[in-house]
Amino acid sequence: MILRYVVCAALLAGCAQSPIALRDMGSFDVGGREVTVSGKPVKEVVFTPGGVPAKVDLNGTYLVESMYVQYFLPAKPRGAVPLLMWHGGGLTGVTYETTPDGREGWLNWFVRQGWDVYNSDAVERGRAGWAMYPDIFKGEPLFLPKDEPFGRFRMKGSQFPVDSYDNFVRQIVPRWTTTDDAIIAAYTALVDKVCPCVILFHSQAGQFGFKVAQARPEKVRALIAVEPAGQGDPKQADRLKGIPTLFVYGDGIEQDARWPTIRRNGVAFGEAITKAGGKVDVVDLPKAGIRGNSHMLMMDRNNLEVAALIQRWLEQQGLYR
Amino acid sequence: MILRYVVCAALLAGCAQSPIALRDMGSFDVGGREVTVSGKPVKEVVFTPGGVPAKVDLNGTYLVESMYVQYFLPAKPRGAVPLLMWHGGGLTGVTYETTPDGREGWLNWFVRQGWDVYNSDAVERGRAGWAMYPDIFKGEPLFLPKDEPFGRFRMKGSQFPVDSYDNFVRQIVPRWTTTDDAIIAAYTALVDKVCPCVILFHSQAGQFGFKVAQARPEKVRALIAVEPAGQGDPKQADRLKGIPTLFVYGDGIEQDARWPTIRRNGVAFGEAITKAGGKVDVVDLPKAGIRGNSHMLMMDRNNLEVAALIQRWLEQQGLYR
Numbered sequence: 001m002i003l004r005y006v007v008c009a010a011l012l013a014g015c016a017q018s019p020i021a022l023r024d025m026g027s028f029d030v031g032g033r034e035v036t037v038s039g040k041p042v043k044e045v046v047f048t049p050g051g052v053p054a055k056v057d058l059n060g061t062y063l064v065e066s067m068y069v070q071y072f073l074p075a076k077p078r079g080a081v082p083l084l085m086w087h088g089g090g091l092t093g094v095t096y097e098t099t100p101d102g103r104e105g106w107l108n109w110f111v112r113q114g115w116d117v118y119n120s121d122a123v124e125r126g127r128a129g130w131a132m133y134p135d136i137f138k139g140e141p142l143f144l145p146k147d148e149p150f151g152r153f154r155m156k157g158s159q160f161p162v163d164s165y166d167n168f169v170r171q172i173v174p175r176w177t178t179t180d181d182a183i184i185a186a187y188t189a190l191v192d193k194v195c196p197c198v199i200l201f202h203s204q205a206g207q208f209g210f211k212v213a214q215a216r217p218e219k220v221r222a223l224i225a226v227e228p229a230g231q232g233d234p235k236q237a238d239r240l241k242g243i244p245t246l247f248v249y250g251d252g253i254e255q256d257a258r259w260p261t262i263r264r265n266g267v268a269f270g271e272a273i274t275k276a277g278g279k280v281d282v283v284d285l286p287k288a289g290i291r292g293n294s295h296m297l298m299m300d301r302n303n304l305e306v307a308a309l310i311q312r313w314l315e316q317q318g319l320y321r
Numbered sequence: 322m323i324l325r326y327v328v329c330a331a332l333l334a335g336c337a338q339s340p341i342a343l344r345d346m347g348s349f350d351v352g353g354r355e356v357t358v359s360g361k362p363v364k365e366v367v368f369t370p371g372g373v374p375a376k377v378d379l380n381g382t383y384l385v386e387s388m389y390v391q392y393f394l395p396a397k398p399r400g401a402v403p404l405l406m407w408h409g410g411g412l413t414g415v416t417y418e419t420t421p422d423g424r425e426g427w428l429n430w431f432v433r434q435g436w437d438v439y440n441s442d443a444v445e446r447g448r449a450g451w452a453m454y455p456d457i458f459k460g461e462p463l464f465l466p467k468d469e470p471f472g473r474f475r476m477k478g479s480q481f482p483v484d485s486y487d488n489f490v491r492q493i494v495p496r497w498t499t500t501d502d503a504i505i506a507a508y509t510a511l512v513d514k515v516c517p518c519v520i521l522f523h524s525q526a527g528q529f530g531f532k533v534a535q536a537r538p539e540k541v542r543a544l545i546a547v548e549p550a551g552q553g554d555p556k557q558a559d560r561l562k563g564i565p566t567l568f569v570y571g572d573g574i575e576q577d578a579r580w581p582t583i584r585r586n587g588v589a590f591g592e593a594i595t596k597a598g599g600k601v602d603v604v605d606l607p608k609a610g611i612r613g614n615s616h617m618l619m620m621d622r623n624n625l626e627v628a629a630l631i632q633r634w635l636e637q638q639g640l641y642r
Contacts, residue, residue, distance in 0.1 A: 019396040020343045025429065026419035029491035037466070045463065047410050047498060048525055048551035050586070052579040054473060060466030066491040068415065075340040089368050092448050094389065098347035108346065126448045127413050129494035132464045142366065143453045145358070145381030152375060170350035170387040173450035177368060204369055230369035258373040265371070 020111060021075035030193055031123070031186030032066030035136055064136055065179075067186040068093075068127035069120040069194075072107070078114030080319045081196045081221050085110075085119045086187070088203025088229070090144060090175040092126030093119040095202065099299045100167035106200075106298045109307045114320075118194055122208070123183045125173045133176075141174035152295075154252045154259065159292040159300035168299065180207065187212045195219035198319060200310070203295065206230040206266065214239045222317050224248065224310055227295055229262055231269035238276035244317045245273060246310065247282040250293030250300075281313065341432060342396035351514055352444070352507030353387030356457055385457055386500075388507040389414075389448035390441040390515075393428070399435025401640045402517045402542050406431075406440045407508070409524025409550070411465060411496040413447030414440040416523065420620045421488035427521075427619045430628045435641075439515055443529070444504045446494045454497075462495035473616075475573045475580065480613040480621035489620065501528070508533045516540035519640060521631070524616065527551040527587065535560045543638050545569065545631055548616055550583055552590035559597035565638045566594060568603040569631065571614030571621075602634065 040058035047054065070093060071082075085107065087095040096107040096119050111117050121128040124137070131137050146169045149155075155162060187208050191197070196219050201209035206228025213220045214232045223245040232240065247270055253259040270280040285293050290305055297306050314320055361379035368375065391414060392403075406428065408416040417428040417440050432438050442449040445458070452458050467490045470476075476483060508529050512518065517540050522530035527549025534541045535553045544566040553561065568591055574580040591601040606614050611626055618627050635641055 020346060022341045022343070025341060027415060028419060029488055032491060045498065048528055049501065051550055052582045054579060056469060058464065058466065060468060062464065063467045063487060063490045094348060094448050098349060121448070127415050127442070143379065143383065145379065146384045147381060148377060166384060167350055169384045170353060177366065180370065207369055229372055258375060261373045
């Protein structure tokens with residue numbers, strides 16, 4: 001194992017210099033539903049200063065709650081199935097791209113290993129767009145002051161590149177707490193379109209990854225729950241018994257006010273899967289000798305070390321050729 | 322010219338099969354400003370159902386009005402400078418990705434030709450995110466019923482893949498008409514970061530492309546205005562005299578209620594640049610034998626024919642090696 005890791009680290013350094021060869025890359029939108037809105041005015045809109053006014057009737061049918069997916073397909077695929085990356089709350093697929101301090105993120109790294117990667121923006125955020133509220137989305141969006149996530153994401157004294165914290169804040173988008181059903185519906189449509197697959201999900205997407213896998217267990221070959229903040233339905237844990245599942249937790253959890261409970265809930269859900277006959281691995285990174293990780297593991301200075309751990313686990317599941 | 326075009330068409334077909342080799346790809350956020358918000362409540366937020374409540378103080382400093390940029394750098398660059406792609410109103414960088422009916426878009430095509438491409442989401446939309454209103458953004462966002470752009474974008478009877486119209490609607494995001502200054506500030510920060518460059522811009526971005534080039538003429542090697550719906554400052558047309566500029570217009574303009582005026586305004590601005598000593602080419606595609614283009618040229622069935630026309634013009638400017 002040690003030799004293997006050294007080889008991998010050497011490869012990492014080499015890979016960063018070598019070209020990324022793709023047989024294709026592109027994007028699509030998936031899911032959504034039509035909603036009819038009435039009682040709105042007809043507006044005269046000047047879209048551009050000095051432009052030609054246009055009459056816009058705000059009444060009619062809206063197409064809402066679809067999601068955006070971008071894919072990168074390596075020229076020499078080695079993953080047995082595609083790898084889907086689902087981001088956390090208030091964030092988008094940018095989570096997995098270049099880190100806030102300009103290093104390579106998990107998206108590039110897993111593409112370089114030969115995985116077909118589908119990186120997406122969930123309903124409500126980023127390129128998925130959002131719907132008018134309170135007409136269609138219920139409730140109001142939540143905006144976060146720039147310092148707010150710093151504590152909640154356990155960044156102080158961590159491996160997170162704190163000097164580039166502002167670049168992380170620039171990635172944050174407004175969020176609702178009332179759109180979960182729409183998000184799950186669109187993720188399910190995505191799974192129906194591109195799977196069988198592995199789903200790697202982070203934080204808020206804990207509930208989405210597990211719930212969508214419970215809805216489509218035959219489509220999912222493995223689940224990687226990266227610091228999940230939510231779970232699936234514990235009463236349906238048996239629906240996950242055929243899907244190898246990895247939980248990954250970072251450092252500093254015990255010193256935090258909320259994270260011991262969040263972790264306990266996640267591990268309890270994993271135990272329910274195990275009890276139902278499933279195969280669950282829980283990795284607390286500090287216990288595996290990987291120290292200092294914040295909640296944003298995929299951006300931390302040692303992000304590729306964590307990626308390599310996930311890669312090895314996927315290999316052990318026979319999902320890499 | 323005819324022979325050349327035949328070779329190009331043959332290359333196109335071939336290219337779609339060959340791998341895309343990138344020396345790098347990634348993303349960053351750029352620009353933005355800090356705003357202090359006060360008088361808001363401290364909320365208790367349950368981010369995830371069954372999750373652990375967190376106290377969120379909505380007062381404090383917000384980092385707003387940055388923009389998102391994704392880049393693709395070919396292994397064998399042939400463009401003399403990077404090519405920036407700026408989308409139109411209510412849209413994001415997805416404009417230049419895979420077409421709504423699943424064909425290759427301008428992003429892939431220009432990357433395959435060897436251009437370093439920077440494709441972005443302007444302030445307010447997509448992965449750039451948006452700020453609370455009316456506190457920070459003034460006015461309200463505008464949402465479009467699904468049928469609304471169909472007429473305004475001259476799609477009826479056009480080369481637009483109308484059977485996939487819903488996939489185009491899924492790309493649309495809410496828009497403001499009050500955020501132009503913030504958008505221009507962030508685009509200017511982008512130009513300061515990655516240029517000298519060529520800027521290709523569409524529709525609403527007409528004003529952004531021209532105004533940012535007027536602010537940073539020394540940074541811009543060429544401008545490609547694809548059906549611009551706005552212009553720069555005509556009094557400062559001389560600031561663009563050193564920048565070769567191409568206007569491209571599609572078909573069906575004369576039959577439309579608004580587009581003859583929009584085109585006339587654009588061409589008049591081009592004439593002001595010419596009068597100041599600049600070099601401006603205006604291509605009306607039907608007059609060049611390319612028929613049926615809607616406002617969304619980069620998605621039309623003949624999108625790569627239009628891309629090839631732009632590529633030839635760039636070659637003629639000595640910007641391709």
